[in-house]
Amino acid sequence: EDKVVQSPLSLVVHEGDTVTLNCSYEVTNFRSLLWYKQEKKAPTFLFMLTSSGIEKKSGRLSSILDKKELFSILNITATQTGDSAVYLCAVAYNSNYQLIWGAGTKLIIKP
Amino acid sequence: DAGVTQSPTHLIKTRGQQVTLRCSPKSGHDTVSWYQQALGQGPQFIFQYYEEEERQRGNFPDRFSGHQFPNYSSELNVNALLLGDSALYLCASSQFYLYEQYFGPGTRLTVT
Numbered sequence: 001e002d003k004v005v006q007s008p009l010s011l012v013v014h015e016g017d018t019v020t021l022n023c024s025y026e027v028t029n030f031r032s033l034l035w036y037k038q039e040k041k042a043p044t045f046l047f048m049l050t051s052s053g054i055e056k057k058s059g060r061l062s063s064i065l066d067k068k069e070l071f072s073i074l075n076i077t078a079t080q081t082g083d084s085a086v087y088l089c090a091v092a093y094n095s096n097y098q099l100i101w102g103a104g105t106k107l108i109i110k111p
Numbered sequence: 112d113a114g115v116t117q118s119p120t121h122l123i124k125t126r127g128q129q130v131t132l133r134c135s136p137k138s139g140h141d142t143v144s145w146y147q148q149a150l151g152q153g154p155q156f157i158f159q160y161y162e163e164e165e166r167q168r169g170n171f172p173d174r175f176s177g178h179q180f181p182n183y184s185s186e187l188n189v190n191a192l193l194l195g196d197s198a199l200y201l202c203a204s205s206q207f208y209l210y211e212q213y214f215g216p217g218t219r220l221t222v223t
Contacts, residue, residue, distance in 0.1 A: 004153075006153075031210065032210045034210065034211065034212075036214075041199065041201075041216045041217040042115075042201070042214040042215055042216045042217060043154070043201070043214045044214070045211055045212075045213065048210060048211055088153055088154070090153075090154075092210040097142070097159070097167070097205070097207065097208070097209070097210060098144075098156055098159060098167045098169075099144075099156065099210065099212065100156070101146075101153035101154045101155070101156075102153050103151070103152055103153045104152075104153050
């Protein structure tokens with residue numbers, strides 16, 4: 001069965017801390033892995049990763065994919081209260097353009 | 112550039128009723144996917160429309176149906192509503208050959 005598992009399910013840290021969120025997957029014919037941030041309703045796109053070992057970076061956020069061990073991590077450095085959100089991981093697989101989603105990691109940043 | 116829009120924002124229905132949710136994709140996008148998101152869960156794929164046809168379907172019963180119009184906008188219809196259908200319904204648009212999807216603000220459906 002194709003699946004995407006995120007860990008931890010929730011995380012509480014203080015402003016300024018660095019966090020690492022994990023996404024592991026088991027899918028048929030992996031294509032790409034995507035990270036989204038969901039604050040209230042609409043998930044907003046962060047990164048798409050297709051190749052192993054190539055870090056994608058945007059400000060304080062970065063992500064990398066390991067296709068051998070079938071996982072990705074999302075790092076957030078110098079966290080701010082505005083980083084509080086649910087972070088979702090999704091995987092594109094097979095030759096269709098359907099995404100399978102993890103349950104998300106709820107990140108709470110305390111001032 | 113208008114992003115993905117959905118209507119209505121909130122909806123309250125009674126068990127057994129039918130509901131129609133609407134989505135307009137981001138400009139330049141031709142593909143619409145619908146998701147159901149229960150509280151504390153990731154989005155669950157319902158189906159995807161491209162060229163006015165259902166291209167992919169997730170594990171949802173036939174009570175869930177959809178339509179895509181020539182202007183790429185889409186509707187999600189749910190018949191014979193159950194309490195378990197209460198959720199946030201998200202619409203996402205994309206270009207058919209790309210994986211990156213852009214989401215609308217969602218419709219919160221409550222079934223009583």
